[in-house]
Amino acid sequence: MSPKPAHRVSTGERINVHEPAGRLQGELGSRGIRLTRQRRVVLQVIESAPSHMDAGEILDRAQKIDPDITRVTVYRTIDLLKRHGLIDELDLLHLRGHRHFYESHSPRDHIHVACIRCGKVREFESELYEELKRQIARDCGIEITVARTEVGGLCAACRGK
Amino acid sequence: MSPKPAHRVSTGERINVHEPAGRLQGELGSRGIRLTRQRRVVLQVIESAPSHMDAGEILDRAQKIDPDITRVTVYRTIDLLKRHGLIDELDLLHLRGHRHFYESHSPRDHIHVACIRCGKVREFESELYEELKRQIARDCGIEITVARTEVGGLCAACRGK
DNA sequence: ATAGATGCAAATATTTTGCCGCCAG
DNA sequence: CTGGCGGCAAAATATTTGCATCTAT
Numbered sequence: 588m589s590p591k592p593a594h595r596v597s598t599g600e601r602i603n604v605h606e607p608a609g610r611l612q613g614e615l616g617s618r619g620i621r622l623t624r625q626r627r628v629v630l631q632v633i634e635s636a637p638s639h640m641d642a643g644e645i646l647d648r649a650q651k652i653d654p655d656i657t658r659v660t661v662y663r664t665i666d667l668l669k670r671h672g673l674i675d676e677l678d679l680l681h682l683r684g685h686r687h688f689y690e691s692h693s694p695r696d697h698i699h700v701a702c703i704r705c706g707k708v709r710e711f712e713s714e715l716y717e718e719l720k721r722q723i724a725r726d727c728g729i730e731i732t733v734a735r736t737e738v739g740g741l742c743a744a745c746r747g748k
Numbered sequence: 749m750s751p752k753p754a755h756r757v758s759t760g761e762r763i764n765v766h767e768p769a770g771r772l773q774g775e776l777g778s779r780g781i782r783l784t785r786q787r788r789v790v791l792q793v794i795e796s797a798p799s800h801m802d803a804g805e806i807l808d809r810a811q812k813i814d815p816d817i818t819r820v821t822v823y824r825t826i827d828l829l830k831r832h833g834l835i836d837e838l839d840l841l842h843l844r845g846h847r848h849f850y851e852s853h854s855p856r857d858h859i860h861v862a863c864i865r866c867g868k869v870r871e872f873e874s875e876l877y878e879e880l881k882r883q884i885a886r887d888c889g890i891e892i893t894v895a896r897t898e899v900g901g902l903c904a905a906c907r908g909k
Numbered sequence: 910a911t912a913g914a915t916g917c918a919a920a921t922a923t924t925t926t927g928c929c930g931c932c933a934g
Numbered sequence: 935c936t937g938g939c940g941g942c943a944a945a946a947t948a949t950t951t952g953c954a955t956c957t958a959t
Contacts, residue, residue, distance in 0.1 A: 621933055621938060642923080660940055662924060676842055680894060685923080685949075687846070700888045715883055719876045720899065727861045727870055728904035733841060736897040738881065743889035782958055784914060803948080818916060823949065846924075846948085 609634040611691060614673055628652050629664040639677060639688035639699075639708065665689060672732070680739045682706055696720075696734050702742035770795040772852060775834055789813050790825040800838060800849035800869065826850060833893065841900045843867060857881070857895050863903035 611630040616622055632648045633640070640648070642661055649656045668674040668689075677688045679701050696717075697710040716736065724731050769777070772791040777783055793809045794801070801809070803822055810817045829835040829850075838849045840862055857878075858871040877897065885892050 619934095623933070623939065625940065655941090657941060658923095659925085659942080663940080666925095678839060680896065681837055681848075685848070687842075687923095698884065700884060700890055702890065703893060709888055711884055711888060713880060713883060715876065715880045719874060719880055722874060722876055723859065723861060723872055723899055724901070727872060729861055729863065729899070729901040730907060731899055731901040732864060733900040734897070735841065735899075736895070738884055738890070738892055738896075739894040740885070740890040740892040746891060780959095782913065784958070786915070816916090820917080820950085821915060824914080827950095848948095 611668065611673055614671070615667075618671065620667070620671075624653070625649075625656050625660050626664055626667075628656055629661055630668075633668070633674060633689060634691050636690065639679065639690050641686040641688050643686075645689065675733070675735065677735065677737065679708060680737050682739065696736075698736040698738060700738045700740075702745055703739045704741055704745040707742060772829065772834055775832070776828075779832065781828070781832075785814070786810075786817050786821045787825055787828075789817055790822055791829075794829070794835060794850060795852050797851065800840065800851050802847040802849050804847075806850065836894070836896065838896065838898065840869060841898050843900065857897075859897040859899060861899045861901075863906055864900045865902055865906040868903060 609630060611634055612622060612627060615626070615630070628649050629645065632645055632652070636645075636648075642658070642665060645665070646656070646658050646661045649661060665674070669676060673692055674689050675692050677690065677699060678685070679688055679699060680703075682701055682703060683706060695712060697712045698716060699708055700711050701708045720731055720734055723729065770791060772795055773783060773788060776787070776791070789810050790806065793806055793813070797806075797809075803819070803826060806826070807817070807819050807822045810822060826835070830837060834853055835850050836853050838851065838860060839846070840849055840860060841864075843862055843864060844867065856873055858873045859877060860869055861872050862869045881892055881895055884890065
């Protein structure tokens with residue numbers, strides 16, 4: 588680790604990662620999982636993300652808050668969150684290479700609708716989707732714990748061009 | 749390439765990759781795409797697959813038919829088929845690591861239903877799914893060209909244990 | 910004949926692991 | 935205290951690319 592105090596004093600520039608505890612932090616805490624300085628930062632980044640991020644983007648943002656966070660820690664934290672079902676892993680139809688994208692798991696599943704030309708991704712919720720999942724559960728005799736739907740095509744704007 | 753005739757004589761052991769032309773071969777042919785010996789083999793492997801395969805498995809099977817086929821050719825052929833929308837790329841919820849799986853694109857989309865414990869994958873078709881896609885297309889103003897749904901959970905057999 | 914394919918090797922990209930010192934609880 | 939965690943470096947995977955040669959059409 589580079590020479591710097593183990594715990595920096597909070598400055599005006601630095602975002603306070605101790606308060607308020609986000610949802611992910613709360614979930615992990617209540618499960619008795621150790622909350623390190625680095626984890627708090629990664630959790631915060633994932634929760635406050637404007638959109639879906641891959642591991643590299645999470646790392647970049649985390650390092651802006653605390654430069655000492657390493658890529659390995661990001662991967663290990665992602666893995667931790669996945670194992671606890673707190674984040675979803677997407678690949679957005681591989682429209683942008685083979686990267687994986689992450690987002691905080693929302694209470695209600697949503698569909699990712701991506702434009703294959705401009706790459707814009709929209710989230711879409713539908714009662715029909717819930718119904719479909721119930722049908723799958725019934726017909727396949729499965730107790731669904733995770734569902735993921737990604738749809739690609741040309742959005743209206745790109746079609747007009 | 750290792751020393752061997754450019755075109756081996758067909759033997760009892762070797763599968764004839766020239767006849768009958770599979771669907772993929774036909775599709776590519778009708779689009780004026782060059783059908784090389786290697787491509788024929790890879791296409792045949794993908795079409796005759798018992799299940800979803802990743803690039804490594806496709807390579808292994810292809811090399812059993814023609815040992816000279818290289819990994820690079822497999823990747824390039826997969827890419828070709830993807831670009832032409834002739835195969836689908838799945839990751840089966842990353843249940844088995846971050847590999848990507850491929851299957852010949854079927855006329856009607858199907859959902860992949862995977863058990864998170866035993867790993868068994870079942871394919872499921874549903875009119876409800878078609879309806880959902882129509883809803884998405886309408887509400888999001890998108891012209892859908894590709895759709896992928898993967899669902900995971902505990903199958904009946906695993907739940908009983 | 911010739912645009913486009915393949916093979917090879919090397920470059921990239923991405924993710925995981927071993928080991929050791931350190932810290933949250 | 936102490937078991938889990940983070941850092942570092944290296945390994946393991948996975949995929950792509952440059953270039954020379956070959957081939958399907």
